[in-house]
Amino acid sequence: MLLVDLFLLRETPYRHAAESPRAPLWMAAFVLGTGTLYGGLVAWFQRLLDAPLQGVAVADIPWKLLLGGNVISGVLAALVFHGGVTLIVWLMTRGVGGPGRLGLLYRATAYLLVLGAPALPRLALESAAAGAPGAELPFAALVSALAWISPALLLPGLYRLVRATQGLGPGRSALAVFLAGFFVFAVAFAV
Numbered sequence: 001m002l003l004v005d006l007f008l009l010r011e012t013p014y015r016h017a018a019e020s021p022r023a024p025l026w027m028a029a030f031v032l033g034t035g036t037l038y039g040g041l042v043a044w045f046q047r048l049l050d051a052p053l054q055g056v057a058v059a060d061i062p063w064k065l066l067l068g069g070n071v072i073s074g075v076l077a078a079l080v081f082h083g084g085v086t087l088i089v090w091l092m093t094r095g096v097g098g099p100g101r102l103g104l105l106y107r108a109t110a111y112l113l114v115l116g117a118p119a120l121p122r123l124a125l126e127s128a129a130a131g132a133p134g135a136e137l138p139f140a141a142l143v144s145a146l147a148w149i150s151p152a153l154l155l156p157g158l159y160r161l162v163r164a165t166q167g168l169g170p171g172r173s174a175l176a177v178f179l180a181g182f183f184v185f186a187v188a189f190a191v
Contacts, residue, residue, distance in 0.1 A: 093105070122144060
């Protein structure tokens with residue numbers, strides 16, 4: 001029911017993150033699950049593209065080694081993303097006069113990782129294609145369409161998260177989400 005409530009953009013999951021003693025288990029599951037999914041997709045796309053990795057043909061790398069290395073790096077990427085989003089949201093909620101509550105934000109932003117899952121195939125494909133410039137990307141149109149679902153879920157989910165964990169009113173919560181979204185998109189498109 002928790003996952004359904006996440007995708008229905010309700011406040012219930014974020015209240016769960018703030019109040020439940022089992023929230024750290026869910027948090028770890030979301031971070032590990034997201035990182036594993038991302039790493040597995042990168043490995044799969046690398047195998048499909050068959051581009052060399054550091055001069056070694058992907059076909060010569062055993063599948064378990066390719067998958068394991070990508071899963072480890074995917075989990076690390078999920079941890080970094082989780083920490084970064086937490087700090088950005090904390091700064092923006094403090095900027096609009098909120099209490100901050102960094103610990104609650106840290107727990108709750110892990111739940112947001114699930115809402116970002118539709119963008120993972122696109123991110124994984126881009127990562128795998130980095131070693132194969134000019135390669136024809138499989139499923140490019142499908143993964144691009146899926147990637148647009150994530151912001152449509154993340155922004156309202158972030159609004160619910162701020163409301164549930166910070167106790168801000170609707171206007172200040174919306175302003176904090178706008179500022180966080182503006183900051184993230186500005187950094188993403190500046191690169």
